[in-house]
Amino acid sequence: MSVASRTGWLWLTALVGAGIAVGDIATGPATSLIGLLLVCPLLASTQDGWRVTAIVSGAATLLAVVISLVERALGQGDTQVRLLMLVVAGAYGTWFAHRSAGLQQQLEKVAAAAQRAIIRPTDFRIGGLEVSARYHSAAAQAHIGGDLYAFANTPMGLRLLIGDVRGKGLAPVHLSAAAIGHFRDAAYTQPDLLDVVRELESRLACDLGPEDFVTAVIAEVDPHHVRLVNCGHHAPLHLPDTGTPTLLAPPAPTTPIGLAPEPTVQEVPLAAGDRLLFYTDGLAEARDRTGCMPDLQLIGRLCTGARLDGALDTVMAALNHHTRHSAAGDDIALILLEPVHDLARNPSLPQDASGPRQEPTAGDSDAPWAVGP
Known part of the structure:
Protein backbone atom coordinates (compact mmCIF):
# COMPACT_ATOMS: atom_id res chain seq x y z
CA MET A 1 0.00 0.00 0.00
CA ALA A 112 12.33 -12.45 -4.44
CA ALA A 113 14.38 -15.64 -4.08
CA ALA A 114 12.21 -17.36 -6.68
CA GLN A 115 12.56 -14.39 -9.01
CA ARG A 116 16.34 -14.37 -8.68
CA ALA A 117 16.43 -18.11 -9.36
CA ILE A 118 14.37 -17.61 -12.53
CA ILE A 119 16.15 -14.49 -13.78
CA ARG A 120 19.68 -13.60 -12.80
CA PRO A 121 22.18 -11.10 -14.24
CA THR A 122 24.40 -12.71 -16.85
CA ASP A 123 27.19 -12.00 -19.35
CA PHE A 124 28.14 -14.38 -22.15
CA ARG A 125 29.36 -14.66 -25.71
CA ILE A 126 27.94 -17.13 -28.17
CA GLY A 127 27.48 -17.45 -31.93
CA GLY A 128 29.36 -14.25 -32.76
CA LEU A 129 27.32 -12.21 -30.28
CA GLU A 130 28.24 -10.71 -26.95
CA VAL A 131 25.33 -10.39 -24.54
CA SER A 132 24.86 -8.77 -21.15
CA ALA A 133 21.63 -8.79 -19.13
CA ARG A 134 20.56 -7.25 -15.85
CA TYR A 135 17.53 -7.59 -13.62
CA HIS A 136 16.73 -5.22 -10.77
CA SER A 137 13.95 -6.13 -8.38
CA ALA A 138 11.75 -3.51 -6.77
CA ALA A 139 11.51 -5.66 -3.61
CA ALA A 140 12.71 -2.72 -1.55
CA GLN A 141 9.34 -1.13 -2.30
CA ALA A 142 7.53 -4.32 -1.19
CA HIS A 143 6.62 -5.30 -4.75
CA ILE A 144 7.77 -8.30 -6.74
CA GLY A 145 7.04 -7.77 -10.37
CA GLY A 146 6.83 -9.93 -13.45
CA ASP A 147 9.69 -8.66 -15.62
CA LEU A 148 11.46 -11.50 -17.39
CA TYR A 149 14.05 -12.43 -19.98
CA ALA A 150 15.37 -15.69 -21.39
CA PHE A 151 17.77 -16.95 -24.05
CA ALA A 152 17.88 -20.00 -26.32
CA ASN A 153 20.82 -20.90 -28.57
CA THR A 154 18.94 -22.57 -31.43
CA PRO A 155 19.91 -23.74 -34.95
CA MET A 156 18.13 -20.58 -36.19
CA GLY A 157 20.45 -18.40 -34.11
CA LEU A 158 20.31 -16.89 -30.65
CA ARG A 159 16.71 -16.29 -29.67
CA LEU A 160 15.72 -14.13 -26.76
CA LEU A 161 12.59 -13.13 -24.91
CA ILE A 162 12.07 -10.00 -22.82
CA GLY A 163 8.69 -9.24 -21.33
CA ASP A 164 6.55 -7.95 -18.51
CA VAL A 165 3.73 -9.85 -16.84
CA ARG A 166 0.80 -7.69 -15.79
CA GLY A 167 0.39 -7.24 -12.07
CA LYS A 168 2.41 -7.41 -8.86
CA GLY A 169 2.68 -9.88 -6.04
CA LEU A 170 3.32 -13.62 -6.17
CA ALA A 171 1.21 -14.43 -9.25
CA PRO A 172 3.54 -12.71 -11.78
CA VAL A 173 6.46 -14.79 -10.49
CA HIS A 174 4.58 -17.95 -11.44
CA LEU A 175 3.62 -16.52 -14.82
CA SER A 176 7.20 -15.39 -15.47
CA ALA A 177 8.49 -18.91 -14.86
CA ALA A 178 5.78 -20.39 -17.07
CA ALA A 179 6.48 -17.91 -19.91
CA ILE A 180 10.23 -18.60 -19.77
CA GLY A 181 9.72 -22.36 -19.83
CA HIS A 182 7.25 -22.24 -22.71
CA PHE A 183 9.48 -19.85 -24.66
CA ARG A 184 12.48 -22.14 -24.37
CA ASP A 185 10.45 -25.11 -25.59
CA ALA A 186 8.99 -23.18 -28.52
CA ALA A 187 12.28 -21.48 -29.43
CA TYR A 188 13.93 -24.84 -30.10
CA THR A 189 11.00 -26.51 -31.85
CA GLN A 190 9.39 -23.74 -33.92
CA PRO A 191 11.34 -22.58 -36.99
CA ASP A 192 9.44 -19.27 -37.40
CA LEU A 193 9.17 -16.46 -34.84
CA LEU A 194 5.44 -16.09 -35.44
CA ASP A 195 5.04 -19.76 -34.59
CA VAL A 196 6.93 -19.16 -31.36
CA VAL A 197 4.40 -16.44 -30.47
CA ARG A 198 1.47 -18.72 -31.31
CA GLU A 199 2.97 -21.49 -29.21
CA LEU A 200 3.42 -19.14 -26.26
CA GLU A 201 -0.14 -17.87 -26.64
CA SER A 202 -1.48 -21.42 -26.69
CA ARG A 203 0.56 -22.75 -23.77
CA LEU A 204 0.02 -19.73 -21.51
CA ALA A 205 -3.75 -19.88 -21.96
CA CYS A 206 -4.00 -22.26 -18.98
CA ASP A 207 -1.85 -20.01 -16.75
CA LEU A 208 -3.27 -16.58 -17.55
CA GLY A 209 -6.36 -15.31 -15.78
CA PRO A 210 -9.11 -13.38 -17.57
CA GLU A 211 -7.30 -10.05 -17.00
CA ASP A 212 -3.72 -11.29 -17.29
CA PHE A 213 -1.37 -10.70 -20.21
CA VAL A 214 2.33 -10.56 -21.03
CA THR A 215 3.92 -7.81 -23.11
CA ALA A 216 6.90 -9.27 -24.92
CA VAL A 217 9.54 -8.90 -27.61
CA ILE A 218 10.91 -12.10 -29.12
CA ALA A 219 14.04 -11.71 -31.22
CA GLU A 220 16.29 -13.91 -33.35
CA VAL A 221 19.79 -12.49 -33.66
CA ASP A 222 22.93 -13.36 -35.60
CA PRO A 223 26.02 -11.19 -36.13
CA HIS A 224 24.50 -9.58 -39.25
CA HIS A 225 20.73 -9.36 -38.68
CA VAL A 226 18.05 -9.18 -36.02
CA ARG A 227 14.53 -10.43 -36.63
CA LEU A 228 11.95 -9.62 -34.00
CA VAL A 229 8.26 -9.61 -33.18
CA ASN A 230 6.73 -7.16 -30.72
CA CYS A 231 3.60 -8.02 -28.74
CA GLY A 232 2.62 -4.81 -26.99
CA HIS A 233 6.07 -4.21 -25.51
CA HIS A 234 8.43 -1.22 -25.58
CA ALA A 235 10.35 -1.06 -28.85
CA PRO A 236 14.03 -2.08 -28.62
CA LEU A 237 16.66 0.58 -29.18
CA HIS A 238 19.08 0.13 -32.09
CA LEU A 239 22.41 1.79 -31.38
CA PRO A 240 24.43 1.93 -34.63
CA ASP A 241 28.19 2.30 -34.42
CA THR A 242 27.81 5.53 -36.40
CA GLY A 243 24.50 7.34 -36.48
CA THR A 244 21.52 8.17 -34.31
CA PRO A 245 19.90 5.65 -31.95
CA THR A 246 16.62 4.37 -33.39
CA LEU A 247 13.59 2.76 -31.78
CA LEU A 248 12.65 -0.42 -33.64
CA ALA A 249 8.92 0.25 -33.44
CA PRO A 250 6.70 -2.37 -35.13
CA PRO A 251 4.93 -1.40 -38.37
CA ALA A 252 1.60 -1.74 -36.58
CA PRO A 253 0.99 -2.14 -32.84
CA THR A 254 -0.57 -5.35 -31.60
CA THR A 255 -1.90 -6.74 -28.35
CA PRO A 256 0.19 -8.53 -25.70
CA ILE A 257 0.40 -12.31 -25.38
CA GLY A 258 -2.81 -13.54 -23.80
CA LEU A 259 -4.92 -11.12 -25.85
CA ALA A 260 -4.62 -12.83 -29.25
CA PRO A 261 -1.72 -10.81 -30.74
CA GLU A 262 -1.12 -10.67 -34.49
CA PRO A 263 2.43 -9.32 -34.78
CA THR A 264 4.58 -8.89 -37.85
CA VAL A 265 8.24 -9.81 -38.23
CA GLN A 266 10.75 -6.97 -38.46
CA GLU A 267 14.24 -7.50 -39.85
CA VAL A 268 17.05 -5.03 -39.26
CA PRO A 269 20.65 -5.41 -40.50
CA LEU A 270 23.46 -5.21 -37.94
CA ALA A 271 26.96 -3.91 -38.61
CA ALA A 272 30.14 -4.27 -36.62
CA GLY A 273 29.94 -2.04 -33.54
CA ASP A 274 26.13 -1.87 -33.53
CA ARG A 275 24.30 -2.60 -30.30
CA LEU A 276 20.72 -3.47 -29.38
CA LEU A 277 19.09 -2.54 -26.08
CA PHE A 278 16.00 -4.44 -24.93
CA TYR A 279 14.27 -3.15 -21.79
CA THR A 280 11.05 -3.14 -19.77
CA ASP A 281 8.89 -0.28 -18.56
CA GLY A 282 10.88 -0.08 -15.33
CA LEU A 283 13.42 1.82 -17.42
CA ALA A 284 11.22 3.52 -20.02
CA GLU A 285 8.67 4.84 -17.50
CA ALA A 286 10.88 5.55 -14.48
CA ARG A 287 9.98 8.95 -13.07
CA ASP A 288 11.88 11.39 -10.92
CA ARG A 289 10.26 13.52 -8.23
CA THR A 290 8.94 15.96 -10.85
CA GLY A 291 7.33 13.20 -12.94
CA CYS A 292 9.89 13.30 -15.76
CA MET A 293 10.77 10.07 -17.55
CA PRO A 294 14.16 9.14 -19.05
CA ASP A 295 15.07 10.18 -22.58
CA LEU A 296 15.80 6.95 -24.46
CA GLN A 297 18.15 8.75 -26.84
CA LEU A 298 20.32 9.75 -23.90
CA ILE A 299 20.04 6.29 -22.41
CA GLY A 300 21.41 5.00 -25.68
CA ARG A 301 24.51 7.14 -25.26
CA LEU A 302 25.14 5.49 -21.89
CA CYS A 303 25.16 2.11 -23.66
CA THR A 304 28.18 2.92 -25.81
CA GLY A 305 30.82 2.05 -23.23
CA ALA A 306 33.75 -0.20 -24.13
CA ARG A 307 32.18 -3.22 -22.38
CA LEU A 308 28.54 -4.26 -22.35
CA ASP A 309 28.49 -5.07 -18.65
CA GLY A 310 29.99 -1.69 -17.77
CA ALA A 311 27.48 0.08 -20.02
CA LEU A 312 24.52 -1.59 -18.28
CA ASP A 313 26.01 -0.81 -14.87
CA THR A 314 26.22 2.84 -15.96
CA VAL A 315 22.56 2.79 -17.04
CA MET A 316 21.49 1.26 -13.72
CA ALA A 317 23.51 3.82 -11.75
CA ALA A 318 22.00 6.69 -13.75
CA LEU A 319 18.51 5.26 -13.24
CA ASN A 320 19.07 5.02 -9.48
CA HIS A 321 20.15 8.65 -9.51
CA HIS A 322 17.13 9.63 -11.60
CA THR A 323 14.61 8.03 -9.23
CA ARG A 324 16.37 8.57 -5.90
CA HIS A 325 13.81 11.16 -4.71
CA SER A 326 10.77 9.29 -5.98
CA ALA A 327 8.98 6.07 -5.07
CA ALA A 328 10.33 3.68 -7.70
CA GLY A 329 7.93 0.77 -7.76
CA ASP A 330 8.68 -1.36 -10.79
CA ASP A 331 11.18 -4.02 -11.74
CA ILE A 332 13.72 -3.46 -14.51
CA ALA A 333 15.03 -5.96 -17.03
CA LEU A 334 17.73 -4.99 -19.53
CA ILE A 335 19.47 -6.86 -22.35
CA LEU A 336 22.33 -5.30 -24.31
CA LEU A 337 23.96 -7.21 -27.16
CA GLU A 338 26.55 -6.57 -29.85
CA PRO A 339 27.89 -8.56 -32.82
CA VAL A 340 31.47 -9.70 -32.28
CA HIS A 341 33.15 -10.08 -35.66
CA ASP A 342 36.74 -10.29 -34.37
CA LEU A 343 36.72 -13.26 -32.00
CA ALA A 344 40.52 -13.37 -31.87
CA ARG A 345 40.60 -9.91 -30.34
CA ASN A 346 37.92 -10.75 -27.77
CA PRO A 347 38.44 -14.14 -26.09
CA SER A 348 35.25 -16.09 -25.57
CA LEU A 349 33.38 -16.03 -22.30
CA PRO A 350 31.38 -19.04 -21.17
CA GLN A 351 27.64 -18.57 -20.89
CA ASP A 352 26.53 -17.10 -17.54
CA ALA A 353 30.19 -16.78 -16.57
CA SER A 354 29.78 -13.68 -14.49
CA GLY A 355 26.97 -14.88 -12.25
CA PRO A 356 25.01 -12.41 -10.12
CA ARG A 357 26.44 -8.92 -9.88
CA GLN A 358 26.15 -6.35 -7.15
CA GLU A 359 23.72 -3.54 -7.92
CA PRO A 360 25.54 -0.30 -8.77
CA THR A 361 24.87 2.90 -6.87
CA ALA A 362 24.13 6.26 -8.37
CA GLY A 363 27.08 8.05 -6.86
CA ASP A 364 27.30 11.67 -7.95
CA SER A 365 26.18 11.08 -11.52
CA ASP A 366 24.15 13.97 -12.90
CA ALA A 367 23.33 12.64 -16.37
CA PRO A 368 20.66 15.00 -17.84
CA TRP A 369 18.55 12.23 -19.31
CA ALA A 370 15.04 13.18 -18.20
CA VAL A 371 12.21 14.35 -20.43
CA GLY A 372 8.76 15.58 -19.49
CA PRO A 373 5.96 13.16 -18.52
Whole structure:
Protein backbone atom coordinates (compact mmCIF):
# COMPACT_ATOMS: atom_id res chain seq x y z
CA MET A 1 0.00 0.00 0.00
CA SER A 2 1.36 3.44 -0.92
CA VAL A 3 2.26 6.11 1.63
CA ALA A 4 -0.61 8.30 0.41
CA SER A 5 -3.10 5.45 0.85
CA ARG A 6 -1.83 4.72 4.36
CA THR A 7 -2.08 8.40 5.26
CA GLY A 8 -5.64 8.54 3.95
CA TRP A 9 -6.58 5.44 5.92
CA LEU A 10 -5.05 6.94 9.07
CA TRP A 11 -7.08 10.10 8.58
CA LEU A 12 -10.21 7.98 8.19
CA THR A 13 -9.41 6.21 11.47
CA ALA A 14 -8.96 9.56 13.21
CA LEU A 15 -12.26 10.87 11.83
CA VAL A 16 -14.08 7.74 13.04
CA GLY A 17 -12.61 8.22 16.53
CA ALA A 18 -13.50 11.91 16.57
CA GLY A 19 -17.04 11.16 15.41
CA ILE A 20 -17.54 8.61 18.20
CA ALA A 21 -16.19 11.07 20.79
CA VAL A 22 -18.44 13.91 19.60
CA GLY A 23 -21.45 11.59 19.52
CA ASP A 24 -20.76 10.35 23.06
CA ILE A 25 -20.46 13.87 24.48
CA ALA A 26 -23.53 15.05 22.54
CA THR A 27 -25.74 12.28 23.91
CA GLY A 28 -24.69 13.04 27.48
CA PRO A 29 -23.70 10.81 30.44
CA ALA A 30 -26.81 8.66 30.06
CA THR A 31 -25.36 6.98 26.93
CA SER A 32 -21.75 5.74 26.67
CA LEU A 33 -20.22 5.17 23.24
CA ILE A 34 -16.57 4.81 24.28
CA GLY A 35 -16.71 1.07 23.64
CA LEU A 36 -17.06 1.83 19.93
CA LEU A 37 -13.57 3.35 19.96
CA LEU A 38 -12.17 -0.18 19.65
CA VAL A 39 -12.94 0.21 15.94
CA CYS A 40 -9.95 2.58 15.66
CA PRO A 41 -7.13 0.12 16.49
CA LEU A 42 -8.86 -2.58 14.45
CA LEU A 43 -9.04 -0.27 11.42
CA ALA A 44 -5.40 0.73 11.85
CA SER A 45 -4.24 -2.89 12.12
CA THR A 46 -5.62 -3.76 8.67
CA GLN A 47 -3.53 -1.21 6.77
CA ASP A 48 -0.82 0.24 9.02
CA GLY A 49 2.20 -1.20 10.81
CA TRP A 50 2.17 -2.40 14.37
CA ARG A 51 3.84 0.77 15.66
CA VAL A 52 1.14 2.99 14.15
CA THR A 53 -1.53 0.60 15.43
CA ALA A 54 -0.06 0.78 18.93
CA ILE A 55 -0.10 4.60 18.80
CA VAL A 56 -3.72 4.60 17.56
CA SER A 57 -4.67 2.16 20.35
CA GLY A 58 -3.06 4.36 22.99
CA ALA A 59 -4.73 7.47 21.58
CA ALA A 60 -8.15 5.77 21.50
CA THR A 61 -7.75 4.61 25.13
CA LEU A 62 -6.64 8.08 26.24
CA LEU A 63 -9.61 9.64 24.42
CA ALA A 64 -11.98 7.21 26.17
CA VAL A 65 -10.50 8.14 29.56
CA VAL A 66 -10.87 11.87 28.82
CA ILE A 67 -14.51 11.39 27.77
CA SER A 68 -15.19 9.41 30.97
CA LEU A 69 -13.63 12.14 33.08
CA VAL A 70 -15.70 14.82 31.32
CA GLU A 71 -18.86 12.83 31.94
CA ARG A 72 -17.70 11.91 35.49
CA ALA A 73 -18.22 8.22 34.74
CA LEU A 74 -14.68 6.89 35.14
CA GLY A 75 -15.48 5.18 38.46
CA GLN A 76 -18.51 3.33 37.13
CA GLY A 77 -18.21 -0.41 36.60
CA ASP A 78 -19.59 -0.49 33.04
CA THR A 79 -17.19 2.29 32.01
CA GLN A 80 -14.22 0.36 33.35
CA VAL A 81 -15.38 -2.75 31.45
CA ARG A 82 -15.54 -0.72 28.24
CA LEU A 83 -12.06 0.66 28.87
CA LEU A 84 -10.76 -2.87 29.46
CA MET A 85 -12.33 -4.02 26.17
CA LEU A 86 -10.67 -1.09 24.42
CA VAL A 87 -7.25 -2.01 25.83
CA VAL A 88 -7.72 -5.66 24.80
CA ALA A 89 -8.80 -4.62 21.29
CA GLY A 90 -5.75 -2.36 20.99
CA ALA A 91 -3.41 -5.13 22.11
CA TYR A 92 -4.97 -7.57 19.66
CA GLY A 93 -4.82 -5.07 16.79
CA THR A 94 -1.15 -4.38 17.48
CA TRP A 95 -0.33 -8.11 17.60
CA PHE A 96 -2.30 -8.73 14.40
CA ALA A 97 -0.50 -5.92 12.55
CA HIS A 98 2.89 -7.24 13.69
CA ARG A 99 2.02 -10.79 12.64
CA SER A 100 0.72 -9.67 9.25
CA ALA A 101 3.86 -7.64 8.59
CA GLY A 102 6.03 -10.64 9.42
CA LEU A 103 4.11 -12.93 7.10
CA GLN A 104 4.23 -10.36 4.32
CA GLN A 105 7.99 -10.03 4.66
CA GLN A 106 8.41 -13.80 4.49
CA LEU A 107 6.30 -14.01 1.34
CA GLU A 108 8.27 -11.19 -0.26
CA LYS A 109 11.58 -12.89 0.53
CA VAL A 110 10.33 -16.17 -0.94
CA ALA A 111 9.09 -14.40 -4.07
CA ALA A 112 12.33 -12.45 -4.44
CA ALA A 113 14.38 -15.64 -4.08
CA ALA A 114 12.21 -17.36 -6.68
CA GLN A 115 12.56 -14.39 -9.01
CA ARG A 116 16.34 -14.37 -8.68
CA ALA A 117 16.43 -18.11 -9.36
CA ILE A 118 14.37 -17.61 -12.53
CA ILE A 119 16.15 -14.49 -13.78
CA ARG A 120 19.68 -13.60 -12.80
CA PRO A 121 22.18 -11.10 -14.24
CA THR A 122 24.40 -12.71 -16.85
CA ASP A 123 27.19 -12.00 -19.35
CA PHE A 124 28.14 -14.38 -22.15
CA ARG A 125 29.36 -14.66 -25.71
CA ILE A 126 27.94 -17.13 -28.17
CA GLY A 127 27.48 -17.45 -31.93
CA GLY A 128 29.36 -14.25 -32.76
CA LEU A 129 27.32 -12.21 -30.28
CA GLU A 130 28.24 -10.71 -26.95
CA VAL A 131 25.33 -10.39 -24.54
CA SER A 132 24.86 -8.77 -21.15
CA ALA A 133 21.63 -8.79 -19.13
CA ARG A 134 20.56 -7.25 -15.85
CA TYR A 135 17.53 -7.59 -13.62
CA HIS A 136 16.73 -5.22 -10.77
CA SER A 137 13.95 -6.13 -8.38
CA ALA A 138 11.75 -3.51 -6.77
CA ALA A 139 11.51 -5.66 -3.61
CA ALA A 140 12.71 -2.72 -1.55
CA GLN A 141 9.34 -1.13 -2.30
CA ALA A 142 7.53 -4.32 -1.19
CA HIS A 143 6.62 -5.30 -4.75
CA ILE A 144 7.77 -8.30 -6.74
CA GLY A 145 7.04 -7.77 -10.37
CA GLY A 146 6.83 -9.93 -13.45
CA ASP A 147 9.69 -8.66 -15.62
CA LEU A 148 11.46 -11.50 -17.39
CA TYR A 149 14.05 -12.43 -19.98
CA ALA A 150 15.37 -15.69 -21.39
CA PHE A 151 17.77 -16.95 -24.05
CA ALA A 152 17.88 -20.00 -26.32
CA ASN A 153 20.82 -20.90 -28.57
CA THR A 154 18.94 -22.57 -31.43
CA PRO A 155 19.91 -23.74 -34.95
CA MET A 156 18.13 -20.58 -36.19
CA GLY A 157 20.45 -18.40 -34.11
CA LEU A 158 20.31 -16.89 -30.65
CA ARG A 159 16.71 -16.29 -29.67
CA LEU A 160 15.72 -14.13 -26.76
CA LEU A 161 12.59 -13.13 -24.91
CA ILE A 162 12.07 -10.00 -22.82
CA GLY A 163 8.69 -9.24 -21.33
CA ASP A 164 6.55 -7.95 -18.51
CA VAL A 165 3.73 -9.85 -16.84
CA ARG A 166 0.80 -7.69 -15.79
CA GLY A 167 0.39 -7.24 -12.07
CA LYS A 168 2.41 -7.41 -8.86
CA GLY A 169 2.68 -9.88 -6.04
CA LEU A 170 3.32 -13.62 -6.17
CA ALA A 171 1.21 -14.43 -9.25
CA PRO A 172 3.54 -12.71 -11.78
CA VAL A 173 6.46 -14.79 -10.49
CA HIS A 174 4.58 -17.95 -11.44
CA LEU A 175 3.62 -16.52 -14.82
CA SER A 176 7.20 -15.39 -15.47
CA ALA A 177 8.49 -18.91 -14.86
CA ALA A 178 5.78 -20.39 -17.07
CA ALA A 179 6.48 -17.91 -19.91
CA ILE A 180 10.23 -18.60 -19.77
CA GLY A 181 9.72 -22.36 -19.83
CA HIS A 182 7.25 -22.24 -22.71
CA PHE A 183 9.48 -19.85 -24.66
CA ARG A 184 12.48 -22.14 -24.37
CA ASP A 185 10.45 -25.11 -25.59
CA ALA A 186 8.99 -23.18 -28.52
CA ALA A 187 12.28 -21.48 -29.43
CA TYR A 188 13.93 -24.84 -30.10
CA THR A 189 11.00 -26.51 -31.85
CA GLN A 190 9.39 -23.74 -33.92
CA PRO A 191 11.34 -22.58 -36.99
CA ASP A 192 9.44 -19.27 -37.40
CA LEU A 193 9.17 -16.46 -34.84
CA LEU A 194 5.44 -16.09 -35.44
CA ASP A 195 5.04 -19.76 -34.59
CA VAL A 196 6.93 -19.16 -31.36
CA VAL A 197 4.40 -16.44 -30.47
CA ARG A 198 1.47 -18.72 -31.31
CA GLU A 199 2.97 -21.49 -29.21
CA LEU A 200 3.42 -19.14 -26.26
CA GLU A 201 -0.14 -17.87 -26.64
CA SER A 202 -1.48 -21.42 -26.69
CA ARG A 203 0.56 -22.75 -23.77
CA LEU A 204 0.02 -19.73 -21.51
CA ALA A 205 -3.75 -19.88 -21.96
CA CYS A 206 -4.00 -22.26 -18.98
CA ASP A 207 -1.85 -20.01 -16.75
CA LEU A 208 -3.27 -16.58 -17.55
CA GLY A 209 -6.36 -15.31 -15.78
CA PRO A 210 -9.11 -13.38 -17.57
CA GLU A 211 -7.30 -10.05 -17.00
CA ASP A 212 -3.72 -11.29 -17.29
CA PHE A 213 -1.37 -10.70 -20.21
CA VAL A 214 2.33 -10.56 -21.03
CA THR A 215 3.92 -7.81 -23.11
CA ALA A 216 6.90 -9.27 -24.92
CA VAL A 217 9.54 -8.90 -27.61
CA ILE A 218 10.91 -12.10 -29.12
CA ALA A 219 14.04 -11.71 -31.22
CA GLU A 220 16.29 -13.91 -33.35
CA VAL A 221 19.79 -12.49 -33.66
CA ASP A 222 22.93 -13.36 -35.60
CA PRO A 223 26.02 -11.19 -36.13
CA HIS A 224 24.50 -9.58 -39.25
CA HIS A 225 20.73 -9.36 -38.68
CA VAL A 226 18.05 -9.18 -36.02
CA ARG A 227 14.53 -10.43 -36.63
CA LEU A 228 11.95 -9.62 -34.00
CA VAL A 229 8.26 -9.61 -33.18
CA ASN A 230 6.73 -7.16 -30.72
CA CYS A 231 3.60 -8.02 -28.74
CA GLY A 232 2.62 -4.81 -26.99
CA HIS A 233 6.07 -4.21 -25.51
CA HIS A 234 8.43 -1.22 -25.58
CA ALA A 235 10.35 -1.06 -28.85
CA PRO A 236 14.03 -2.08 -28.62
CA LEU A 237 16.66 0.58 -29.18
CA HIS A 238 19.08 0.13 -32.09
CA LEU A 239 22.41 1.79 -31.38
CA PRO A 240 24.43 1.93 -34.63
CA ASP A 241 28.19 2.30 -34.42
CA THR A 242 27.81 5.53 -36.40
CA GLY A 243 24.50 7.34 -36.48
CA THR A 244 21.52 8.17 -34.31
CA PRO A 245 19.90 5.65 -31.95
CA THR A 246 16.62 4.37 -33.39
CA LEU A 247 13.59 2.76 -31.78
CA LEU A 248 12.65 -0.42 -33.64
CA ALA A 249 8.92 0.25 -33.44
CA PRO A 250 6.70 -2.37 -35.13
CA PRO A 251 4.93 -1.40 -38.37
CA ALA A 252 1.60 -1.74 -36.58
CA PRO A 253 0.99 -2.14 -32.84
CA THR A 254 -0.57 -5.35 -31.60
CA THR A 255 -1.90 -6.74 -28.35
CA PRO A 256 0.19 -8.53 -25.70
CA ILE A 257 0.40 -12.31 -25.38
CA GLY A 258 -2.81 -13.54 -23.80
CA LEU A 259 -4.92 -11.12 -25.85
CA ALA A 260 -4.62 -12.83 -29.25
CA PRO A 261 -1.72 -10.81 -30.74
CA GLU A 262 -1.12 -10.67 -34.49
CA PRO A 263 2.43 -9.32 -34.78
CA THR A 264 4.58 -8.89 -37.85
CA VAL A 265 8.24 -9.81 -38.23
CA GLN A 266 10.75 -6.97 -38.46
CA GLU A 267 14.24 -7.50 -39.85
CA VAL A 268 17.05 -5.03 -39.26
CA PRO A 269 20.65 -5.41 -40.50
CA LEU A 270 23.46 -5.21 -37.94
CA ALA A 271 26.96 -3.91 -38.61
CA ALA A 272 30.14 -4.27 -36.62
CA GLY A 273 29.94 -2.04 -33.54
CA ASP A 274 26.13 -1.87 -33.53
CA ARG A 275 24.30 -2.60 -30.30
CA LEU A 276 20.72 -3.47 -29.38
CA LEU A 277 19.09 -2.54 -26.08
CA PHE A 278 16.00 -4.44 -24.93
CA TYR A 279 14.27 -3.15 -21.79
CA THR A 280 11.05 -3.14 -19.77
CA ASP A 281 8.89 -0.28 -18.56
CA GLY A 282 10.88 -0.08 -15.33
CA LEU A 283 13.42 1.82 -17.42
CA ALA A 284 11.22 3.52 -20.02
CA GLU A 285 8.67 4.84 -17.50
CA ALA A 286 10.88 5.55 -14.48
CA ARG A 287 9.98 8.95 -13.07
CA ASP A 288 11.88 11.39 -10.92
CA ARG A 289 10.26 13.52 -8.23
CA THR A 290 8.94 15.96 -10.85
CA GLY A 291 7.33 13.20 -12.94
CA CYS A 292 9.89 13.30 -15.76
CA MET A 293 10.77 10.07 -17.55
CA PRO A 294 14.16 9.14 -19.05
CA ASP A 295 15.07 10.18 -22.58
CA LEU A 296 15.80 6.95 -24.46
CA GLN A 297 18.15 8.75 -26.84
CA LEU A 298 20.32 9.75 -23.90
CA ILE A 299 20.04 6.29 -22.41
CA GLY A 300 21.41 5.00 -25.68
CA ARG A 301 24.51 7.14 -25.26
CA LEU A 302 25.14 5.49 -21.89
CA CYS A 303 25.16 2.11 -23.66
CA THR A 304 28.18 2.92 -25.81
CA GLY A 305 30.82 2.05 -23.23
CA ALA A 306 33.75 -0.20 -24.13
CA ARG A 307 32.18 -3.22 -22.38
CA LEU A 308 28.54 -4.26 -22.35
CA ASP A 309 28.49 -5.07 -18.65
CA GLY A 310 29.99 -1.69 -17.77
CA ALA A 311 27.48 0.08 -20.02
CA LEU A 312 24.52 -1.59 -18.28
CA ASP A 313 26.01 -0.81 -14.87
CA THR A 314 26.22 2.84 -15.96
CA VAL A 315 22.56 2.79 -17.04
CA MET A 316 21.49 1.26 -13.72
CA ALA A 317 23.51 3.82 -11.75
CA ALA A 318 22.00 6.69 -13.75
CA LEU A 319 18.51 5.26 -13.24
CA ASN A 320 19.07 5.02 -9.48
CA HIS A 321 20.15 8.65 -9.51
CA HIS A 322 17.13 9.63 -11.60
CA THR A 323 14.61 8.03 -9.23
CA ARG A 324 16.37 8.57 -5.90
CA HIS A 325 13.81 11.16 -4.71
CA SER A 326 10.77 9.29 -5.98
CA ALA A 327 8.98 6.07 -5.07
CA ALA A 328 10.33 3.68 -7.70
CA GLY A 329 7.93 0.77 -7.76
CA ASP A 330 8.68 -1.36 -10.79
CA ASP A 331 11.18 -4.02 -11.74
CA ILE A 332 13.72 -3.46 -14.51
CA ALA A 333 15.03 -5.96 -17.03
CA LEU A 334 17.73 -4.99 -19.53
CA ILE A 335 19.47 -6.86 -22.35
CA LEU A 336 22.33 -5.30 -24.31
CA LEU A 337 23.96 -7.21 -27.16
CA GLU A 338 26.55 -6.57 -29.85
CA PRO A 339 27.89 -8.56 -32.82
CA VAL A 340 31.47 -9.70 -32.28
CA HIS A 341 33.15 -10.08 -35.66
CA ASP A 342 36.74 -10.29 -34.37
CA LEU A 343 36.72 -13.26 -32.00
CA ALA A 344 40.52 -13.37 -31.87
CA ARG A 345 40.60 -9.91 -30.34
CA ASN A 346 37.92 -10.75 -27.77
CA PRO A 347 38.44 -14.14 -26.09
CA SER A 348 35.25 -16.09 -25.57
CA LEU A 349 33.38 -16.03 -22.30
CA PRO A 350 31.38 -19.04 -21.17
CA GLN A 351 27.64 -18.57 -20.89
CA ASP A 352 26.53 -17.10 -17.54
CA ALA A 353 30.19 -16.78 -16.57
CA SER A 354 29.78 -13.68 -14.49
CA GLY A 355 26.97 -14.88 -12.25
CA PRO A 356 25.01 -12.41 -10.12
CA ARG A 357 26.44 -8.92 -9.88
CA GLN A 358 26.15 -6.35 -7.15
CA GLU A 359 23.72 -3.54 -7.92
CA PRO A 360 25.54 -0.30 -8.77
CA THR A 361 24.87 2.90 -6.87
CA ALA A 362 24.13 6.26 -8.37
CA GLY A 363 27.08 8.05 -6.86
CA ASP A 364 27.30 11.67 -7.95
CA SER A 365 26.18 11.08 -11.52
CA ASP A 366 24.15 13.97 -12.90
CA ALA A 367 23.33 12.64 -16.37
CA PRO A 368 20.66 15.00 -17.84
CA TRP A 369 18.55 12.23 -19.31
CA ALA A 370 15.04 13.18 -18.20
CA VAL A 371 12.21 14.35 -20.43
CA GLY A 372 8.76 15.58 -19.49
CA PRO A 373 5.96 13.16 -18.52
